[in-house]
Amino acid sequence: MAKQVSKDMLISELLEVDPGIVPILMAAGMGCIGCPSAQGESLEEAAAVHGIDGEALVARINEYLTLKG
Secondary structure, three states, X not given: OOOOOOOOOEHHHXXXXXXXXXXXXXXXXXXXXXXXXXXXXXXXXXHHHOOOOHHHHHHHHHHHHHHHO
């Protein structure tokens, strides 16, 4: 079963799950993934700062992880 992410996970934790998540975050408008302060934010916090629907982003990432296997 593929690992799934949640909106309360830190950006740094997401990158540990799968570095392939980076292009998804960048395409959603999160261009500061490498910023040290971003690493300590939850996905929900980062989405809110960038005006992104966090639930939709979680769904997109989990779909990617499921398809990747």
